[in-house]
Amino acid sequence: MKSVGIIFSNIHDQEIKELTASRTLASVPYACRYRLIDFALSNMTNAGITNVGIITKHNYQSLMEHCGSGKNWDLSRKNGGLTILPPFGDNESKMYTSRFEALGNAMYFLRSCSEDYVVMSDCDNVCNIDLSELVEYHIAKAADITVVYRRKYLPLDAEVKTRTQFDLDADNRITRTYIGKNHEDWANKMANILVINRKFLINLIENKEEFDYHSFSRDVLVRGVDKYRIFGFRFDGYYATVDSFQNYYKHNMELLDKSVRDALFRANGASIYTNVRDSAPCKFVGDGKATNSLIADGCVIEGEVSGSILFRGVRVAKGAVVRNSIIFQNANISEGSFLNCVVADKETTVLSGRTLSGHETHPYFIPKGSVI
């Protein structure tokens, strides 16, 4: 039974304003050599999904450049492959504001494919999940919708808005969905990945006015629990939610732990694919030094790096010190500068002698292209 993939590229843009000022959440750089969408795309490719639509809304130029024809994810295909679905509209229509409206824009795509199931994923999740298992489970349960969830301890102070939780019966059917429930306990927390029958989904979208459906989670998942067969699929592997700038920094830094890297990059032998830039190898020159760090190709290290993540083509000059920082592509860290807990966007330059420091919970952000 075949599935088609749908990826929402903008849906959580508002939550990380710093990094999404000039790009979609999907194209936010992550983990030294990837962008967030690579995880969703690779999970789909690894599950044998060969037809993927990416729903975009705005600022999707960098996303299109990154994805290209999709060949890096094996999605440059005669049948299906990768399709970018920009907002579709005439003079009357507005930019969509909810997942339902976004899917409305993808109706032509959804109608034109022949697959029985639709695997939908947001770009705020970083994980290596076997989606074919999810689809098999969905079929076995004869479900209308199967939602991925994690068993997680939720502390009281967590942000309420991001919480969608479920009660499940013995068969793992969802009996109740809560949104924004705040209590300190173990919970079944929704991960933004689900599978849904394609014809069922088309029917929901076509008749959303009649059903008075506006929000996918609030209306379908909350109000529909008795009406539809909605199941939960528990995922216990490594999973990071990138829903705030703090979490972005925190989850990136988790990758300095080998067990986390193995779980994310080598789970069941499944690789994470990304766009290939053919940079030269990374080079250490003179007294260049790096410890406990992830360093990409094309970097030239003459200074001192520790506890950091350096993307492609970063130059750390002699005497510069980079600690606990995330430095995006082609940044230039000049002689004698000192960085601690900094997130530097693409093509930034830190001039010599500058001292910049944030804190682990509040990293200092340098916007794209800035010279400091």
Place this chain on the structure above:
Amino acid sequence: MKKKKCIAMLLAGGQGTRLYSLTTKIAKPAVSFGSKYRIIDFTLSNCTNSGIDTVGVLTQYEPLILNEYIGDGKPWDLDRTNGGVHSLSPYQAKKGGEWYKGTANAIYQNLHFIEKYDCENVLILSGDHIYKMDYSLMLAQHVSTNADCTIAVIDVSADEAKRFGIMSYDENKRVTDFEEKPQNPKSNHASMGVYIFKKDVLVEQLKRDEEDPSSQNDFGKNIIPYMLTHGLKMYCYSFSGYWKDVGTITSLWEANMDLLGKKPAFDLNSEDMKIYSKNEPLPPTYLGDEAKIKNSIFTAGCEIYGRVENSVISEDVYIGKNSVISNSVIMRGTRIGDNVRISYGMIDESVTICDGAKVGDRESDKNHIALVGRNQTIAKGAKIKSGEVIESL
């Protein structure tokens, strides 16, 4: 089909016996080089960067890994509708089949490929050199001088000249003399093994040479000397820049070392003329708490916990705690345990070096490289002497 101005024929069939165990299982052009490349990446990338979109790769010796690596040519942008890269191995035909007898015979057996593209010129290349070259400049000179054949030359020292084919030319760059590995070289212009022929001239010469039973069917030994003595228009194209023949363990090691340093002899980081290669989907490289990297290069997929000095580390290499790697080349997929010492070593792909083993010697030099062949395992605490060669499995 639109007529092509120039197509390339890349000679990649040689065994490379002087690379010992490195070429037991694979052809020389497929040997790992410079952290993330294979030797053939340089010539293929040069073709793409020079606007040549049709390349025939002549393979013969152990072609499996090489053919698989080239694939449809995607990594070098050579997956084309009209043209692209094609592997040309010896084949059986109705009137029989035979192995490639020499460089010229290899091209002769594939004349149908050249005729199919109906090109005006043919660029002949070898797949065992490390360099960045814009062939379009050479082609422009070839066309403007209306040459029958243009030969790329590079100036070498008088001492080195004895190892190469040496060209002499007049003030117009027209070739006046050619000697193969002369004892007393008349000039220092060494042939790089890069030729551009007018297609019609090449076809004629190859057919003629094939009928000569005394010929060894070799460009350097037969075709070029014949054309010169028979007064065909032959010119030299002077190339300056980095160029290295990596036919021996020492020269392959040297070429790897030439990539190191702030101002390296051969700069891979320069943005002009990128070298493309097949990039495996590997996680980023992690440098551990006690990792110390000095004057070295590495690429994705590595986990380094030990010390690395003056070395070139390929993809997917693991280096354990308290291990010291110096003046060495470690090829892809190799696992090095804890407390290992490697000095003046060349470790082929997918080798396992167990804890406490010692390969090579700190006091050694480039002429005594310890070589460990692919898929080998070096036992715990074992010692491999400098200059020793361990065969591939």
